Every structure is written in C-alpha cells, then in structure tokens.
Amino acid sequence: MLHSKTNWQSPAADPGKIRELARSLSISPLLSSLLVQRGMDTAEKALVFMDGGAEDRHDPFLLSGMAEAVPRIRRALEEEEHILVYGDYDADGVSSTALMIYLLRHLGASFDIYIPHRSNEGYGLHNHALDWALQQGVSLVITVDTGISAYHQIAYASTLGIDVIVTDHHEPPELLPEAYALINPKLPHCAYPFKGLAGVGVAYKLAEALLGSSVPEEWCEIAAIGTVADLMPLVGENRSLVRRGLSSMRHSRFPGVRALLAVSGITMNTVSAINIAFGMAPRINASGRLDHAGRAVTLLTTDTAEEAEQLAAELDLLNKERQLVVERIVQEATAKLEERISRSGLPDIIVLADQGWNVGVVGIVASKLLERYYRPVIILDIHPDTGMCKGSARSIPGLDIYAALSSCAELMDHFGGHPAAAGMSLPHERLEAFDEALNAYAADVLTPEDFVAVTAADGEVSIADLTLQAALELERLAPFGMANPLPRFILRGAAVKETRRMGQESKHLKLVLQQGRLQIEAVAFGKGPLADLLPAGTEVDVLAELSVNEWNGSRKPQLMLQDLAVPSAQLFDLRGAADAVKQAVQLESLLQTYSGKAGRAAAVFQNSRTSPLRELKGMSLWVYEEAGGISLLHQPEDRGEPAEVTLLCLLDMPESPEQLESLFTVFPGAENIALLHSIRDGRDRLQVPTREHFAALYKWIASIAASPTPEPEVLRRLSRQSALGARMLNRMLDVFAELDFIDRSGGKITFVPQPAAKSLTASEHFIRLGKTAEMEQYFMEGSRSELQEFLLSRRLGAS
Known part of the structure; x- marks a missing residue:
C-alpha cells in the first residue's frame, strides 16, 4: 500500500450544465466539465475565456493616479528632465524595469535605472539611492513593482525636490505615501475593474496611457514574463496579456528573449506559460538572488544577439549555482530539523x-x-x-x-x-x-x-475519457497558471501493465496503465525508483495531468503523474535476495520517500540467522519462537509519537502456521509485507503428505529398523532410498511415533510389526505437517498473486 502525498479533492459540477455546454459548443464532456468548474458555465462566458474578448482590456485611465502621472511624464519629456526608473530585483521587478526602458527609449527620454541589491540593500526605495539620483540630476522617479509602502522615503524625495510616481501592485498600507501620483489597482479608491495586475502589468498600462493604441505588440512578451513569474492570476486582463505575449514570443525579435528561451531548452514555437514559470523565470530570478538583477535587465533590453547569448549563458550558470546552493542549505536545514525532531518532535x-x-x-x-x-x-x-x-x-x-x-x-x-x-x-x-x-x-x-495537505483536482475520469482529442482540446484553456491551473484528473483502479525506468541514471518512471482493454502511458519525472514498488498487476490510483506525446510524427495522449496511491496492501516479492538485510533497508527507504504516511518497519527472522542486523537501525527486530510465536529482540527509540508498523520484512519465512498467524496478530496494521527469505533446494522442502508417501516409508522402515537402529543411521538410509529430504522424513517419523507405528526412544528407532490400526489423520503431527507443507509450498513456489491471496486468507483468519 502506498499513500498519496496529499488528499485529492475534486469539486462536483452540475452534470446538466456540463452536457448542455458540451452540446452547444460541440466540445468534449471533459473540456465542458472544466469550463463549468472554473465558472464559465454558459456558452458566452466559455467562448470569451477560450478565445478572448474586448472586455479583457480596460482603459488605463481607469487606474487612479494615471490622469496625474501622464501629464507629469509628458512635461518631463518636453523639458528634458532626467528620469530615474526604480525597480525591484525579482523577475516581475526586472520585467517592469525592462518595459519602462523600452517605453522611455521609445519616447526619447533621458533616464537612468536603479535596482537595489537584494543582500546589501534589501527591498524597496532607499534614501541613499535618492541621494545618488539627485547627484545624477534626476527630478522625476518612476517606481515599478515597488514604492506603495515607501512613505518616509517619498517624503524625503520631496525634500530633495524630486517628484515620485509610484506604479505598484502590492497591498497598500494604511498610511499611503504622498507621491506625485500613486498607480495601483489595489488602492481602495481605485475603480480599475481588474485588481490582479502584476507590477509589469501596471507598467504596461502606463505605456498604454502614454502611447494609446501604438504600444508595440512585442512588449506583451515582457509583460507575460513578469506576470507569470510573479504568480499572478491568469484570468481577465492578465490572461489576455500573457496570451498575446506568448503568441509574440513564438517569433520573438528580442535577442534577450530568444537567448533565454534557448538556454532554458524551450522550443520557441511552442513556448507556454509553464515554460516561463519553470524555465525563464528561475534564470531571471537567479540574477537578483546571487548577483545583481541589473544583468537580467540588460539581457531583456539588449539589441545585440552576441551580448544576449553571453548574458543568457551567465544567468544559466547562476541558476545552476543557485540550485547547488539551495540543495546544500536544504540538506543542512533538514539535518538540523531531524536532530530537533529526535529531541522534541x-x-x-x-x-x-x-x-x-x-x-x-x-x-x-x-x-x-x-x-x-x-x-x-x-x-x-x-x-x-x-x-x-x-x-x-x-x-x-x-x-x-x-x-x-x-x-x-x-x-x-x-x-x-x-x-x-x-x-x-x-x-x-x-x-x-x-x-x-x-x-x-x-x-x-x-x-x-x-x-x-490537500490537492485540488478537476474531476475523476477513466482511461476512456483521456483521448487524444480531449488532450488537444485542453489547450483552449491555456495559458495555465495561478487561478487557471493546468487541469489535474484522478484516475482510480488502473492496473499497472508495464513498469520501467527511463532517462539519464534511470531517474524517471514510465508506466503503462490499463482499464479493461484500454491503455495509456504515464510518466513521472524524478520518480524512477518508484518502479520497484509497482510490479505489473498492481492496482493504482493516480493524480495526473493530461498531455500530448509527440514522437516520430505520431501523437498520443499521455499522463504526467503528480501523485500516486496503491489503495490495497502490497506484497513485495524479493525471495532469494542475495542480501536480505540490504534489500529491507532499501525498501523501507523507498516507502518512506514515496508514501504519504509515516510508519515503522519491523524485521522478523529465525534465531539461527547469522547475517549482521546492525543496518536495520530504524526497525523493530523480532525472532520466531520454537513454540510458535514471535518475540521482540530490539525496539528502536521513538521520535515523537510512536508509529504503527506498516512494513513487515520477513528475512526468513515462518516454519509453522502458528508462527505465520502470530505475525498477523502482532502486526495487524502492516500494509506491506516483503518476502526476503532464501529459496530452499527441492529435497530440503516439505511436501504435502500423501498416504503413498507413508506407505512407502513404512516398508522401508520395516526393512531398516526391524531391530533398534540409531536414528541418524535410519535417516541416512531412508534418504538414499527416498526422494524425500531429511526435514520431510523427520516430520514423517514424528507421525509414525505419535501413532505408535515405531518406537523412538534412546536415540534409536524400532519398527513395530503389528501396531493398532489408526488413521493418519488421527495424528496431530500429520495435520501440522500438511498445513506447514502447504504454507511452505506457497512461500517457496507460489506466484506473487497466489502468495498474496494465501496470506490475505490467513490474515483474515488471524483477525
């Protein structure tokens, strides 16, 4: 059993609305259900969302402060004032600054830019930067993606004779700065219809106010980068901006954008909002995190391909360095936390x-x-x-x-x-x-x-719903991002048909899932080791995104796994493992990594086991008792609340049905059982006894032990005559002794010529031999499914 990392929740949508919307727009029920769940429950709303509309673009002068800002900027242009663009060091701030550079270049302005250093200066407007601006002859500062909280700094600017126009999108404080103009859709008195603009979105609206309909379409590319990177909702005007930006980006004329796409490994003609979020944005942000954001601004505003390629390569290296720094700190922080957990939870x-x-x-x-x-x-x-x-x-x-x-x-x-x-x-x-x-x-x-943790899903589906046509239709909902996430579906009760690792160092996982006769491939990046927990035949529930896999000119639907659960108890068949202890440790580690439920592991073995057990540090250790139960040998110290044993590792198989029953009695919550015992040679195995076995043995004993004969000698001679092994012969001798067919005393065996007639089934040893041999046959020869069924029946009996 594998538990999902999070609880999956999918909303219930009105089936009548879904059918009606699918019928009226001639779309699949899958797309229709997504539209209804996301609030587009009429044909008119759905078409506007999928295809766009004029209502997505609003008059920039509806933004409070725009009417004051535009004339002030025009006056600065006419009087050739020196302007300072003051930005921020994240991807939104970088994009906002770049957009203002394009705007002021277009207007022929005299300007400088200033972005504070994250580590040395920190966020926001700083007085020392205003002092520097005054030295440069600046008389007008335009902030982008910052400034709404800079009450004292803007008051200081006024004492220097510098006007400040704030363009920002962050939550306004109660005490607003007394700037020349405040442009922020979130201001309580602002009547702008759309409140979700990024900082670069507000800067873009300023460009619209200054240039009207002549804003170059390619500037939407810069707006799209900042909007997606700052995790703004991709609905309304943001959706329109990002959609137009992506369209332009697919044939971008900006050397910096082209170079950034190239180092991010993004195919230019299929670039998506997801590519911006996970490819472009981290590289832009790396500039401000480890160096200075000015390098990223230069990349987005350079005119030359050579400089762009060099800067993009530098940002790529910075991002790789950032990843290494993050990985190191995560390891150090995790070690600190685990040590704290061991002390106090x-x-x-x-x-x-x-x-x-x-x-x-x-x-x-x-x-x-x-x-x-x-x-x-x-x-x-x-x-x-x-x-x-x-x-x-x-x-x-x-x-x-x-x-x-x-x-x-x-x-x-x-x-x-x-x-x-x-x-x-x-x-x-x-x-x-x-x-x-x-x-x-x-x-x-x-x-x-x-x-x-809870993950929102968009509904429960079957493989029959996940067609190529449905996957292609989902693109009509793009661009995907905040408030319009990539659809995620729950698929329950799918059987694993094939499992394999793929990619460099086998890091990734590929599954073929089946329901009835229908199959679909599923890919999980970074989850290659999970293959060891999903043998063919395992029934799984998955949370996945639907995509299109294109290869050698063919296209087919494919699932991108986000989470996975195995709802039933699992049997891990590792019989005959070369190193049972090592395999147990690896299995426990895998389950801890990929299962969303904390649990403990227990290892059970025979007292005769000599292999070192010190590697089983976190497990409770148990040994089989000759009397039929199991007893605790070692219990690890609990860290916080003691967890229930969920993984039972059988390093050795039980030797009797009583030992098997005791496993289920002691570990009722064991969701997973790992069989790690060795495989005995044929002659060493017990066999389900038959009357023919005993009849033959009876004749041989009659000829061998007519007079008292040492037991080892009897066993040695019987082993020569019979195909049965010593273990089986010994158990059969126990039966004969119990029924008084032989005398077994003083280390010798004597044949009894005329014993009282007794049925074999009257012997407890005979009954025990049959049950033990049947159990051993399953453990030694049964398939995984046969063993699973056998253990389930015994478990139910034990409970």
Whole structure:
C-alpha cells in the first residue's frame, strides 16, 4: 500500500450544465466539465475565456493616479528632465524595469535605472539611492513593482525636490505615501475593474496611457514574463496579456528573449506559460538572488544577439549555482530539523537559522521544507558580524503567516508579507523567543486537519475519457497558471501493465496503465525508483495531468503523474535476495520517500540467522519462537509519537502456521509485507503428505529398523532410498511415533510389526505437517498473486 502525498479533492459540477455546454459548443464532456468548474458555465462566458474578448482590456485611465502621472511624464519629456526608473530585483521587478526602458527609449527620454541589491540593500526605495539620483540630476522617479509602502522615503524625495510616481501592485498600507501620483489597482479608491495586475502589468498600462493604441505588440512578451513569474492570476486582463505575449514570443525579435528561451531548452514555437514559470523565470530570478538583477535587465533590453547569448549563458550558470546552493542549505536545514525532531518532535512552525545560508535563496529552501514536512517554515541567514537574522517564511493554508508574525512584531526589526509568504529580520538573541512565540501562536490556531495537505483536482475520469482529442482540446484553456491551473484528473483502479525506468541514471518512471482493454502511458519525472514498488498487476490510483506525446510524427495522449496511491496492501516479492538485510533497508527507504504516511518497519527472522542486523537501525527486530510465536529482540527509540508498523520484512519465512498467524496478530496494521527469505533446494522442502508417501516409508522402515537402529543411521538410509529430504522424513517419523507405528526412544528407532490400526489423520503431527507443507509450498513456489491471496486468507483468519 502506498499513500498519496496529499488528499485529492475534486469539486462536483452540475452534470446538466456540463452536457448542455458540451452540446452547444460541440466540445468534449471533459473540456465542458472544466469550463463549468472554473465558472464559465454558459456558452458566452466559455467562448470569451477560450478565445478572448474586448472586455479583457480596460482603459488605463481607469487606474487612479494615471490622469496625474501622464501629464507629469509628458512635461518631463518636453523639458528634458532626467528620469530615474526604480525597480525591484525579482523577475516581475526586472520585467517592469525592462518595459519602462523600452517605453522611455521609445519616447526619447533621458533616464537612468536603479535596482537595489537584494543582500546589501534589501527591498524597496532607499534614501541613499535618492541621494545618488539627485547627484545624477534626476527630478522625476518612476517606481515599478515597488514604492506603495515607501512613505518616509517619498517624503524625503520631496525634500530633495524630486517628484515620485509610484506604479505598484502590492497591498497598500494604511498610511499611503504622498507621491506625485500613486498607480495601483489595489488602492481602495481605485475603480480599475481588474485588481490582479502584476507590477509589469501596471507598467504596461502606463505605456498604454502614454502611447494609446501604438504600444508595440512585442512588449506583451515582457509583460507575460513578469506576470507569470510573479504568480499572478491568469484570468481577465492578465490572461489576455500573457496570451498575446506568448503568441509574440513564438517569433520573438528580442535577442534577450530568444537567448533565454534557448538556454532554458524551450522550443520557441511552442513556448507556454509553464515554460516561463519553470524555465525563464528561475534564470531571471537567479540574477537578483546571487548577483545583481541589473544583468537580467540588460539581457531583456539588449539589441545585440552576441551580448544576449553571453548574458543568457551567465544567468544559466547562476541558476545552476543557485540550485547547488539551495540543495546544500536544504540538506543542512533538514539535518538540523531531524536532530530537533529526535529531541522534541516536529514543531508546528519550523524555524531554522544558520550562518552562510544565502538570504537570496532562503525562500526557496523554506518552500522545499514545507513540501516535505507540510508545516509553515521560516529559514533565516545569520550575519557573521552583526548577528542579524534575515529570512523568509512560507506557510500552509491553515496558517496566515503574516498574522502569526504580527502577533510577535515586537521581536523583529522589520517584517512584511501576506498569508502565504513573508520576510523578516531580527537580532540573533531574540531568535529563541521568536521561535517560541510563533509556536505558541500556532498551537492556538492550527488543528490536526491543517497538517493534511490537500490537492485540488478537476474531476475523476477513466482511461476512456483521456483521448487524444480531449488532450488537444485542453489547450483552449491555456495559458495555465495561478487561478487557471493546468487541469489535474484522478484516475482510480488502473492496473499497472508495464513498469520501467527511463532517462539519464534511470531517474524517471514510465508506466503503462490499463482499464479493461484500454491503455495509456504515464510518466513521472524524478520518480524512477518508484518502479520497484509497482510490479505489473498492481492496482493504482493516480493524480495526473493530461498531455500530448509527440514522437516520430505520431501523437498520443499521455499522463504526467503528480501523485500516486496503491489503495490495497502490497506484497513485495524479493525471495532469494542475495542480501536480505540490504534489500529491507532499501525498501523501507523507498516507502518512506514515496508514501504519504509515516510508519515503522519491523524485521522478523529465525534465531539461527547469522547475517549482521546492525543496518536495520530504524526497525523493530523480532525472532520466531520454537513454540510458535514471535518475540521482540530490539525496539528502536521513538521520535515523537510512536508509529504503527506498516512494513513487515520477513528475512526468513515462518516454519509453522502458528508462527505465520502470530505475525498477523502482532502486526495487524502492516500494509506491506516483503518476502526476503532464501529459496530452499527441492529435497530440503516439505511436501504435502500423501498416504503413498507413508506407505512407502513404512516398508522401508520395516526393512531398516526391524531391530533398534540409531536414528541418524535410519535417516541416512531412508534418504538414499527416498526422494524425500531429511526435514520431510523427520516430520514423517514424528507421525509414525505419535501413532505408535515405531518406537523412538534412546536415540534409536524400532519398527513395530503389528501396531493398532489408526488413521493418519488421527495424528496431530500429520495435520501440522500438511498445513506447514502447504504454507511452505506457497512461500517457496507460489506466484506473487497466489502468495498474496494465501496470506490475505490467513490474515483474515488471524483477525
């Protein structure tokens, strides 16, 4: 049994609306259900969403502050004032700055740009930057993707005689800066119909206000990058901007965009919003995380292919370096956390800090630990000289991390953010109190249900629904992103037909799934080792995205696996393993990695086992008892709440039905059983006894032991005459002795010539031999499915 990493939830949609929309638009029920679930439940709404409409584009002068900003910029152009574009270091800030560069170049303006250094300066407008601007002769500052909270800095700019126009999209504070103009759709008094613009989207609306209908279409490419990278909702005007940007990007004339697509390994004529999010955006962000974001701005605004290729290569290297830095910090942070868990259990809010944790990537590290432990996570870098801790938080839906930070605001020098993510700084000496205060707050807010991750799905389907036509139709919902995610479907009760690893170092997994006569291929990147847990015939439930696989001119539907569950108990057939202990350790590790449920493993073996067991550190160790049960040999220390045994590793097979029954009695919650015992040679195996076996044996004993004969001698001579092994012969002698057909005393055996007539079935040894031989036959020769059925029947009997 494998548990899914998260709980899957799919909304129920009105089947009548689905049928009617499918009929009226001549689309598949699958596409129709997606449209209805996402609020496009009429033909008119659905067509606007799929094909776009004029209502997706709004008059830029509906933005509060635009009417003041445009004349001020025109005056600056007429009077040849020097303008400063002040941006931010993330991908939205970089895109916003690049777009303003294109706009001011187009207008023939005199301008400079300024983006603060993430590590050295931090986010936002800074007074020292305004001092520098004054020295450069700047009289007008236009902020992009920042500025809405810069009350004091903008007041300082006024004292310098510098006007500030703020274009931003972040949540406005209660105290608004007294800027020349504030342009932000989220301002409470702003009547702009669409509130979800990115910073680059607001900058684009400023360009529209200044240029009207003559805004170059290719500028949508820059707007698309920032909008997708900043995780803005891909609905309404954002959807229109990104769709137009992607269309232009497929034949882009920007050298920087072309070079960035190339180093990201993205096919230009099929670029998608997903490609921007996972290919282009990380490379742009790497510039601001490990270096200075100015390099990324130059890439997006250069006119020469040679410079673009060089800069794109540099960003690619920075991104690879960023990945290595993240991986190192994740390992160090995980080690710290595991050590803490071993002492006091898993906290409700994870707070970890250390020196040398690059402040530019701590947010990514927090996200990765959140994914693994499903707890709110705060990762902080400690400055080696000042002791100041700067960090980032990522949270789960059940906890508003901004509210949590607000509850202990007095412990921090600075903090800001929103319910899902935040940033903060505080002195090292307050770190312990900070951790305690946050966890005290969480204890009052979080419930056990909040620690269960939930993934939204778009419905339950069968393989029959997942046709090539349906996969192609889904493209009508693109671009996919926030508020319009790539559809995910739940497929239940599919049998694994084939399993194989693929790719470099066999990192990836490919399955062929079957329902009835229908099959579909499924791919899971980075999950190659999962192949060992999914032998052919395993029934699985999967959460997957539907895509089109194109290869050598042919196209077919394909699933991209996001999560997987095996709803029934599993039997892992590793009989005859060269190193049973090593195999048990590997299996436990795989199950811990790929199953969403914590559990413990137990290993059971015969007392005679001599192989080293010290590698089975985390397992409870048990031995079979001759009397028929099992007894505990070693129990590992519990870390936090003791977990139930879910994996039972049989290093040796039980020698009796009583030992087998005791396994199920002691481990009723074992969801998975691994058979790791050796395979005995044919003569060493027990056989289900027959009357013919005993009749033949009776004759041989009559000739061998007419007078008292040492038992070893009897066994040696019987072994020569019979095809049966010593173990089987010994058990049969037990039967004869019980029935008084032989005398077995003093180490000798004597044939009894005229015993009382007794049925073999009157012998308990005969009954036990039959049951034990049947069990052994299954363990030694049965197929995996036969064994699974046999063990299930015994398990039910034990329960």
